[in-house]
Amino acid sequence: MPIPDYQTIMLPLLTLISDGKEHTLQDSIASLGNQFHLMPEDLRKVLPSGRQAVFHNRVGWARTYMKKAGLIESTKRGSFKITNRGKEVLKAKPNSINAKYLEQFKEFQDFKKLGHEKPKTPKPPDKTTAVTPQEALENAYNELNSALADELLQKIKDSDPGFFENTVIELLVQMGYGGSIKDAGQVVGKSGDEGIDGTIKEDKLGLDVIYIQAKRWEGTVSRPEVQKFAGALQGQRAKKGIFITTSGFSDEAERYAQQIESKIVLIDGAKLTELMIEHNIGVSPVVSYNLKRLDSDYFSE
Secondary structure, eight states: OOOOOHHHHHHHHHHHTTTOOOBOHHHHHHHHHHHTTOOHHHHHOBOTTSSSBHHHHHHHHHHHHHHHTTSEEEOGGGOEEEOHHHHHHHHTOOSOOOHHHHTTSHHHHHHHHHHHOOOOOOOOTTOOOOOOHHHHHHHHHHHHHHHHHHHHHHHHHHSOHHHHHHHHHHHHHHTTSSSSHHHHEEEOOSTTSTTOOEEEESSTTOSSEEEEEEEOOSSOBOHHHHHHHHHHHHHTTOOEEEEEESSOBOHHHHHHHHHSSSEEEEEOHHHHHHHHHHTTSSOOOOOOOOOOOOOHHHHOO
């Protein structure tokens, strides 16, 4: 039979993991392949890029979409399992699960808005809902990056504190601070550091030093935490710092950072993953598409 699309896979995948146990993507692909009676040549069929099997890709996206809707949650070591919400969905016995069905959940609505956010443009006169090929390409790119950022942030949260602090230094070096990993940054991370996890040279000559606070948080970072970091900077007679967290900052924390004399840049989890993807930290390019347009000057007299 033809390889099913990712939406057709959603309900069978959720049913497959309804036992509440941890499942891996590879095991799920094997089970679903048998369930859909796919032949070996179907399982070997790859995407145009040649980098991934079509069925593997579609099962992965079915999992991602249901994860964004809160039906599935990630567990340790790349595994996942059904959530209570997922169990409630199965109890309702839907005929199918697709993207339209998932729109009833706010988390999925927020994910789609993030993945498809683009500048407002006038609506076409025919009032159709179809998008142009370029819009579809840009939307797909944003959606892929959103899913990658989510996966990357989870990996960061699962890492040990020392690895996270070194990753932050590596990112800042890649962004142009310091020069090389060897001489640009120093990870402090020891007792008596007064809340400072590391330092990095502002430039290759080391004319100034920037102090770093890098913490993996689950809850919102409030103003008192930023105040402690500001106090640590004063203890070092420093005026520049970067506070990086895997979560987010409260409005009061952001206002405080803007009002004080010391210059403190706040980087939340979303911004952190955006910078890591931009500078290829913890990620690697898979395929590139060079979009071209007509060169009108070439044809002008």
